[in-house]
Amino acid sequence: xxxEIFNKDDREMKFMIKGVSVPLVNALRRIFISEIPSIAxxxxxxxxxxxxxxxxxxxxxVGLIPLNxxxxxxxxPEECTCTEGCEKCxxxxxxxxxxxxxxxxxxxxxxxxxVYPIIDNIPITKLGEGQxxxxxxxxxxxxxxxxxxxxxxNAAYKYVPxxxxxxEKCDLCEECxxxxxxxxxxxxxxxLKAKNVNECTMCRACEEACEQGVIKISHEDNAFVFFVExxxxxxxSDIVSKALDMLSNKFDQLKNHIETI
Ligand SMILES: [Zn+2]
Numbered sequence: 001x002x003x004e005i006f007n008k009d010d011r012e013m014k015f016m017i018k019g020v021s022v023p024l025v026n027a028l029r030r031i032f033i034s035e036i037p038s039i040a041x042x043x044x045x046x047x048x049x050x051x052x053x054x055x056x057x058x059x060x061x062v063g064l065i066p067l068n069x070x071x072x073x074x075x076x077p078e079e080c081t082c083t084e085g086c087e088k089c090x091x092x093x094x095x096x097x098x099x100x101x102x103x104x105x106x107x108x109x110x111x112x113x114x115v116y117p118i119i120d121n122i123p124i125t126k127l128g129e130g131q132x133x134x135x136x137x138x139x140x141x142x143x144x145x146x147x148x149x150x151x152x153x154n155a156a157y158k159y160v161p162x163x164x165x166x167x168e169k170c171d172l173c174e175e176c177x178x179x180x181x182x183x184x185x186x187x188x189x190x191x192l193k194a195k196n197v198n199e200c201t202m203c204r205a206c207e208e209a210c211e212q213g214v215i216k217i218s219h220e221d222n223a224f225v226f227f228v229e230x231x232x233x234x235x236x237s238d239i240v241s242k243a244l245d246m247l248s249n250k251f252d253q254l255k256n257h258i259e260t261i
Contacts, residue, residue: 041137049132063147091110
């Protein structure tokens with residue numbers, strides 16, 4: 001297996017992975033989007049809600065506020081011995097505001113300083129003069145297999161494109177050049193060439209524009225361009241490491257299982 005990182009910052013990573021099959025990269029994609037545990041608000045206890053927005057809508061909005069990753073601090077509710085939530089498996093974020101004001105995610109006060117909204121200015125609702133909003137939001141660990149609020153990353157992959165020219169047939173009419181929406185095809189020294197091939201979306205507009213059949217769009221076997229975007233809960237490098245560890249653990253479990261049969 002060969003990996004080449006194209007670009008990376010705290011939120012996004014794009015890399016090429018070679019020498020693997022579709023089922024393997026798809027298994028990795030599924031771990032990214034639905035199996036990495038994270039913490040999110042699971043339910044709210046309302047004490048007062050004078051706003052014009054129903055309790056259910058506020059609860060839905062608060063559930064979708066990304067919290068920093070705390071999967072190393074807390075345990076999954078189903079792994080805990082308690083029945084109604086305890087300090088090992090849940091954390092409460094409280095909110096108490098009186099209008100006139102806009103209530104933001106940053107107004108949530110967490111009982112644990114290690115769990116907090118990573119974006120402070122997500123509006124929850126507006127309060128008019130004298131209106132009150134008071135609730136406790138209980139956050140728990142979960143995975144996006146149960147609900148998208150626990151999803152911490154988006155991930156996708158595509159085949160590595162291949163652009164081939166049969167230059168013997170080419171009459172250099174250049175009709176294909178403006179057809180490429182990514183401007184990847186150009187003429188240099190009486191030859192057609194392609195640049196930044198990985199940017200090709202394989203739309204085949206160039207192939208269709210060429211009546212002589214000079215251009216052939218295909219893809220590399222067993223090579224993929226992978227894109228991962230963190231929703232901010234975790235650094236993207238940590239997400240990739242975690243996903244690879246989880247994939248490796250799955251193989252170990254499978255191996256152990258086969259050995260015991
Ligand atoms: Zn518990």
